[in-house]
Amino acid sequence: MKLLAFSDLHRDLDQAARLADRSSEADVVVAAGDFASIHEGLEETIDALRPISVPTVLVPGNNETEDALRAACDGWEAATVLHGESAEIDGTQFFGLGAGIPITPWEGSCDLDEEQAARKLSGCPEGAVLVVHSPPKGYCDESSTGDHLGSQAILEAIEAKRPRVAVCGHIHESWGTESEIGPTRVLNLGPSGTAIELGS
Numbered sequence: 001m002k003l004l005a006f007s008d009l010h011r012d013l014d015q016a017a018r019l020a021d022r023s024s025e026a027d028v029v030v031a032a033g034d035f036a037s038i039h040e041g042l043e044e045t046i047d048a049l050r051p052i053s054v055p056t057v058l059v060p061g062n063n064e065t066e067d068a069l070r071a072a073c074d075g076w077e078a079a080t081v082l083h084g085e086s087a088e089i090d091g092t093q094f095f096g097l098g099a100g101i102p103i104t105p106w107e108g109s110c111d112l113d114e115e116q117a118a119r120k121l122s123g124c125p126e127g128a129v130l131v132v133h134s135p136p137k138g139y140c141d142e143s144s145t146g147d148h149l150g151s152q153a154i155l156e157a158i159e160a161k162r163p164r165v166a167v168c169g170h171i172h173e174s175w176g177t178e179s180e181i182g183p184t185r186v187l188n189l190g191p192s193g194t195a196i197e198l199g200s
Contacts, residue, residue, distance in 0.1 A: 001092055003196040007032035007133065007169020007189040010063070011041035016048035019193050023052040028089055029078075032169045032189055033061025033098045033133030035069070038108050046072040053078050055089045061133045061170065062100030062109045069098075084120035086128060092198065093128035095163070097121060100170065101134040101151040117153035121161075129198070130163035130184075134170045139179040140188035141171050158184050164198060 004026035009016055023029050029052055036042035042064045049056070056078045060069045066083045073079040080087050082096025097120055100111040112120070124130060134151045135141035136158055141150030149171055158166055158181045165185045169175070175190025187194060 001027045001090065001198040003028050003030050003129070003198065004193055005030040005032065005167045005187070005189050005196055006191050006193045007167070008034040008061070008172065008175070009045055009191050010034055010037045011045055012191060013044060013048045015191050016045055020049055020051040022193055023054055025195070026054055028094075029054055029056040030129070030131050030167055031056065031058040032131055032167050033059050034063045034169060035061065036064040038063055039068070042068055043072045046076070050076050055080065057082060057087065057089070057094050057096060057131055059083060059096040059131050059133055060098035060110065062104060062106075062111055065110050066098065082131065084123065086123065086125055093125045094131060095124040095128045096131040097154075098133045101154060114151060114153045117151060118156070121153055121157040124157055124161045124163070126161050128161070128163050130158065130161070130166040132166065132168045135168040135174065135188055136166070136181065136186060139181060139186045140168060140174045140177045142174050143171060144173045155181070158182075158186070165196060167196070
């Protein structure tokens, strides 16, 4: 299975259109949150992605709410919004969890604390494709000042559930970085669009 995965478009409509053009190369498109910028521009960004016709998994970032993302995706047949739940696509399980984790210092940010995140992650199937907005603590989560800003709950879920791959965004300074936790590839995507081949 071929994935086209990205995060953090933040209202970049030109890049959204480029991703839509590339989507025919993939079996599944994965969008790891932050389509809007502080709740502005969500509908326009999703509209730019709507030409995508292959199955598309989306999670909310910390710049839009789950409800707003579901409303923006209404009527887009290819789209599946996940936030603390899973979906099966062509025999592969996907589990998604959005929001900033842990809670961010920004006003208006849509966040979960570690305890809330751990509860939602408990339902992740073993060996799924994990789509999270926030990175795991200590992996692909380094800020410009060298701080690790990721989530302990996501780290523990990856260690316990051993997903095939875990994709995230959120920490812009770590876009394009990749790491491993046990057998799991962890990628902080950014908006450019990353092709990922899932082995059998």
